[in-house]
Amino acid sequence: MIINKKKFIFFILIISLKGFSQPGASWQLQLLAGESLIDKAGRIKPETHNFGFSIDYSKKTNGKRYWHYANNFPQAGLHLTFKNLGNDSIYGHAVSLMPYLEFNVLTHKLGIFQIKHGAGIAYITKTHSDIYNPRNRLVSTHLNASFILDLGYRFFISNKLDIKPGVVLHHMSNGGFKLPNRGVNTAFAYISISYYPSGKKIEITDHEKEKNFPRFRYRVGTAFGFYNHRKGRDMDVNPQFLAMVFYQHNSVFRSGLGMEVGTPANSPTQLSYYVEEEVQFAHLITRYGFGAYILNKRISGEDFYSKIGMGYYPKIKNKIPQGLYIAAHLKAHVFTAAHIELSTGYTF
The missing domain is CATH 2.40.160.20 (Porin)
Incomplete structure (x- = not known):
C-alpha cells in the first residue's frame, strides 16, 4: 500500500510538471x-x-x-x-x-x-x-x-x-x-x-472577426460602497445609482459616459459625471472609470475619483457580453481608497 501511494504521488508530480512545461508556458x-x-x-x-x-x-x-x-x-x-x-x-x-x-x-x-x-x-x-x-x-x-x-x-x-x-x-x-x-x-x-522549458511556439487557432453588433449600448445599475469613514465607527454604506451610454468599438472595448448619484452616510447626496472604459474577455470584463463631482464632494479637494474593478455577464450575444451583470470595484480619490463596492445592473 505504501509503495502504491508513493507511485501515485510520483505520478501526480509528473503530470503537474508536464502541465507547467507545455509549449508557450514560461x-x-x-x-x-x-x-x-x-x-x-x-x-x-x-x-x-x-x-x-x-x-x-x-x-x-x-x-x-x-x-x-x-x-x-x-x-x-x-x-x-x-x-x-x-x-x-x-x-x-x-x-x-x-x-x-x-x-x-x-x-x-x-x-x-x-x-x-x-x-x-x-x-x-x-x-x-x-x-x-x-x-x-x-x-x-x-x-x-x-x-x-x-x-x-x-x-x-x-x-x-x-x-x-x-x-x-x-x-x-x-x-x-x-x-x-x-x-x-x-x-x-x-x-x-x-x-520557456518547452519553447515559445504554439499552434494558433484563428477566427473570423465579429462585426455584427449594435454600436450604441445603454447601462443602468446600482452599487453599494462599504467603508469606515471615521476610526472606531461601524461600517458605513454608500448606495449609488448609475446611468450610462456606451459606444461599442469592437468585440473587446466599449467606452461610456454617464451620471452617477451617491448617498454617503451622514452626507448630502452627491452627483457626478462618470466616464468608463470596459474591456471584455467573453463573460468576464474589467472596468476603468473616472468621475468628477458636480454636487457635494465629501471633503475639500476631493474633486475627482477613479474606479477599477471586474465583473461578470452570464449572457453573450455575437461574442459581446450584455444583459444582467454583477461586479466589484475599488473607488479611490487620487491614490487613497474611498470604498469597495458591489454592484449589479443591466446593459442593453
Missing part, C-alpha cells in the same frame, strides 16, 4: 527597485528605497476561445511578489499574489511592447496599532486588495529565453474597510528574465 524572475508615491508627509522617515522580486508563471493563449483572438492572444499568468515598504520597523514587508493578463500591443523583430494588469490579494506584515505601531497610517489590516499596472518591452533572445525591462505601479489597500488606510502605492523599475 517562468519569469523579476528584480524590482522603486519609490513610494505621493503622500510623503504621511510617511515615516528615514526611508529606504523599495526593493523586491517577483516570480511569474504564464502561458500564451492559443485562440481556442474567441476572446484570445479578439485580444491579440495575450499571456495569462500568476504573479507572486515579495517587497519591502521603505521602513521595515513601521511598515514591514508585503507579499502579494494575483492572476493577470499581459497584452501584446506592438510587435517588432526585436520584441514586443506589452501592458500587464493584475488584481489579487496582499499580506502586509506591519499594521497600525494605537499602542504598538501608532505611526503607521498606511494600513490597518494584514490582508489587502492588490493591483498592478505594468508597462514593459520584451526582447526576444532565443526560442526559450526573453529579457524584459519595464516599469510597474503597485497599489495595496483594504478599500477603506478599516482606518487609517492611506494605502501603499509604489512605482518600480524592473528587469526580468523569462524561461
Whole structure:
C-alpha cells in the first residue's frame, strides 16, 4: 500500500510538471527597485528605497476561445511578489499574489511592447496599532486588495529565453474597510528574465472577426460602497445609482459616459459625471472609470475619483457580453481608497 501511494504521488508530480512545461508556458524572475508615491508627509522617515522580486508563471493563449483572438492572444499568468515598504520597523514587508493578463500591443523583430494588469490579494506584515505601531497610517489590516499596472518591452533572445525591462505601479489597500488606510502605492523599475522549458511556439487557432453588433449600448445599475469613514465607527454604506451610454468599438472595448448619484452616510447626496472604459474577455470584463463631482464632494479637494474593478455577464450575444451583470470595484480619490463596492445592473 505504501509503495502504491508513493507511485501515485510520483505520478501526480509528473503530470503537474508536464502541465507547467507545455509549449508557450514560461517562468519569469523579476528584480524590482522603486519609490513610494505621493503622500510623503504621511510617511515615516528615514526611508529606504523599495526593493523586491517577483516570480511569474504564464502561458500564451492559443485562440481556442474567441476572446484570445479578439485580444491579440495575450499571456495569462500568476504573479507572486515579495517587497519591502521603505521602513521595515513601521511598515514591514508585503507579499502579494494575483492572476493577470499581459497584452501584446506592438510587435517588432526585436520584441514586443506589452501592458500587464493584475488584481489579487496582499499580506502586509506591519499594521497600525494605537499602542504598538501608532505611526503607521498606511494600513490597518494584514490582508489587502492588490493591483498592478505594468508597462514593459520584451526582447526576444532565443526560442526559450526573453529579457524584459519595464516599469510597474503597485497599489495595496483594504478599500477603506478599516482606518487609517492611506494605502501603499509604489512605482518600480524592473528587469526580468523569462524561461520557456518547452519553447515559445504554439499552434494558433484563428477566427473570423465579429462585426455584427449594435454600436450604441445603454447601462443602468446600482452599487453599494462599504467603508469606515471615521476610526472606531461601524461600517458605513454608500448606495449609488448609475446611468450610462456606451459606444461599442469592437468585440473587446466599449467606452461610456454617464451620471452617477451617491448617498454617503451622514452626507448630502452627491452627483457626478462618470466616464468608463470596459474591456471584455467573453463573460468576464474589467472596468476603468473616472468621475468628477458636480454636487457635494465629501471633503475639500476631493474633486475627482477613479474606479477599477471586474465583473461578470452570464449572457453573450455575437461574442459581446450584455444583459444582467454583477461586479466589484475599488473607488479611490487620487491614490487613497474611498470604498469597495458591489454592484449589479443591466446593459442593453
